Amino acid sequence: MTMPAKPFTSVWTREPRGRRGQGLNRDQIVRAALELLDAEGIDALSMRKLGARLGAGATSLYWHVANKDELLELAMDEVYREVRSPVGASWRETAGSVAWGLRGAILAHPWCVGLIGVLPSIGPNALVMSDRLVRACKEAGFQGIDIDFAVGAVIAYTLGAAVPEAAWRGLLNRAGESPCEAQKEMLPAIEGVAAGYPDLLERYKDYTAGGLDPLVARQIAFDYGLVALLDGLDARLPGAGPGMTTDTARDADRDTGRDTDSDAERPVPGTGRR
Amino acid sequence: MTMPAKPFTSVWTREPRGRRGQGLNRDQIVRAALELLDAEGIDALSMRKLGARLGAGATSLYWHVANKDELLELAMDEVYREVRSPVGASWRETAGSVAWGLRGAILAHPWCVGLIGVLPSIGPNALVMSDRLVRACKEAGFQGIDIDFAVGAVIAYTLGAAVPEAAWRGLLNRAGESPCEAQKEMLPAIEGVAAGYPDLLERYKDYTAGGLDPLVARQIAFDYGLVALLDGLDARLPGAGPGMTTDTARDADRDTGRDTDSDAERPVPGTGRR
DNA sequence: AGTCAACTCGCACACTGTTCGAGGAGAAGA
DNA sequence: TCTTCTCCTCGAACAGTGTGCGAGTTGACT
Structure with a gap:
């Protein structure tokens, strides 16, 4: 029997009803x-x-x-709408601006943390965001599939930074007090839990003791990683000087105990291309 | 009235019951x-x-x-347990290995996609993972808060890459057929939706047409971004040559329409430090 | 044997997303 | 105007959900 070739519909492929x-x-x-x-x-x-x-x-x-998930998909896309970016800017500016914008949008709508990456993001506003990034990377000189890689990396970093931060803010707020106070309040708990990891604990104390507003600290942290990533991507641009290029732990799962039968967890050898 | 100073308990601060x-x-x-x-x-x-x-x-x-969320926190920490890493390796090896391991663990337990970054991750296994990264970065030469920044960047990138990938795999699998087939099947839908974004569409076609196993393609993509990020971080190490250091779109929300009153969405000026 | 803590669990409550089928409302055709 | 037909609304009902409560059981220690 030949497959009926189910058409894979989604909210975005169906016309909205209610034309009356x-x-x-x-x-x-x-x-x-x-x-x-x-x-x-x-x-x-x-x-x-x-x-x-x-x-x-x-x-x-x-x-x-059709159902609640579709509704949430629609709502999520409205979040992506808030991600603006300048026109006619350098690729770094565009990428940075999209990253900051995406982070801001997520932080402004913390309810989306459990949805991001889970619901498919192919709504119109998500697309214009992607398109902007793609065009920027293309103009920068990325070619072929490297464009996808660069775009993917920027988005991945941004999502991975913003989602936990949004959730963490929620935690702080639920306590009621100022973020700084709240953070200090949970120190004893952390101390109990992280005993045995002196380096880790030292880091946490450093982080809170500085008196730096935790919100600002996270901004700086975000910027730090973003700049590092963009630097690294820049170096991969054709024509850039020979960027430092080691391959990443290619033996990552040699000693992970998992049995990665034929599945794709295994790092490809000899990467770190360009 | 003085605050009773609620103690902020969590699963990890309470002894498990059931000593009989x-x-x-x-x-x-x-x-x-x-x-x-x-x-x-x-x-x-x-x-x-x-x-x-x-x-x-x-x-x-x-x-x-105590409740279902706590149970899920406990389950999540078991996922982190699967993240192994070599001992006595360079910081890049350690970071890469943790990143690949974390990705693998998430892909092996796709149910966690909606939980990551949402539930607090301060379980013992999450801590040993963080601790390994912290120590690696410290030994590499990162100092003070830069250690947190580096660790945070690697984890953010990894989560942001792995979570959507896990969800996307779920989509492909639900269709039943091979990932490659499934991807081609949803091309018409994408075509309809992404009409008007020729660059985007071209990218998608390129991506699928190559005949490359989509699973492998994602591996390569992950590696690409990871290497770029590590390169960028390397350049920030004290003693590294003057890494290229532009500041990222500091005017990111100049033209985002949002009214960021006093909240922290606004990028700090003059970053791109070191 | 008695006591007390540790533990189990049925019941109940207030909700959830979603299906179904009955119905109303307005436009189109006769 | 009357009928018909499509669009649209919605009450009832179903099969669940997480969890608080209080009564009950079990086993070890005095």
Whole structure:
């Protein structure tokens, strides 16, 4: 039997319903969802509450949106909309600006931390973000698949930095007090847990003792890693001087106990290309 | 009224209960949870199902574990346990090895994608991972807070790369067929959605048309970014030649429309230090 | 034998996402 | 105007969910 070739639909491939223009429509639902999410977090978003907020029955929403996940996909894309970037800037400026913008957007909508990377991000706004990065890298001189690599690296770093930071902020805020106070308050707990790791503990104490606003500290940390990454990518640009190029721990899983049968966890040998 | 100074407890600060040694205990619960999670994914983990699997009532679990989130924290830490790294290696080897190991662990337990960075990661195994990285960076020559920056950057990049990849693999697998087939299958959808972004589309076609196994492609991509990041960090080591040091888009939110009142989204000026 | 802590668990509560089918409302055609 | 048909809404119901509570059981120690 030949496969019926299922078409792989998504929210973005289906037209929004509701062309009669009265009553509910998709945009207004998404807007209300965002309000709720921003105000009360992801646990507060239920179809019933959302319906009530719109003066509608909970199940009415299902006419406009296939299910809750689709609704969240739509909401996520609105987050990506906030990522602006300058036009006509250098590739480093563009990349940095997208990175900072993405970080800012995530921090401004902390409910998205559990969704990022989990829901597919192929909405229009996510696409314009990607497109900007792709174009910047292309103009910079990256070629072929290296463009994807560079774009992917910048996005990966940014997501990986912003998501835990957003969650961490949530923790600090829940305590009520100022971030700085809260951080000091959980020191005894950390001390108990991290006993036996003197280096680690020293780092934590250093970090908190400086009196530096933790929020600012994270900014500096983010910048540090971002600059390092961009430097490293720059060096990979054709025409750049011979960037320092060691290959990364190619024997990474020689001593990881896992049985990586034929799956792809295994680092490819001889990388560190260009 | 003086604050009662709430102690900030967590799973890791409380002794596991069940010292009588009979019936349930925390370890065995966590093990069963991991089995369930690995076998059927995160949606399949309910307290009732887990209880049944252990031949116990659902609510019995609550004697050993405060709530489901704590249980997931415990499970997550078991994932970090799988991250091994060589001893006595260079800092690059250690960093690379931790990065590959962390990626591998996440890909091996895709149920954790929605948890990473969301649940606090201060379990013992997460700590040994951090500690290894900290020590490596310290021995490499990083000093003071730069150690945290370097460690944070490597982890951020790795998480940000691995989480979406794990989710993406889940998508491909759900389709049933080989990843390569599945990727081609969703091309028409992508084409429809990404019309208007020729550069983006070209990239996607390039990416799929090469005939390269998508899993391997992601490996190479991961390595590319990792090497770039490590190169960039290397250049920041005291004593390294004058690494290229531009500051990243410091005007990132000049033109982001957001009103960043006094919050910390705003990039600090004049970074790109060292 | 009695006591007390450690532990288990059924019941119940307040919710959740989603399906289904009955119905209303407005436009289009007769 | 009446009918028909499509679009759209929504109440009821289902099959779950995490978890608080209080009664009950078990086993070791006095």
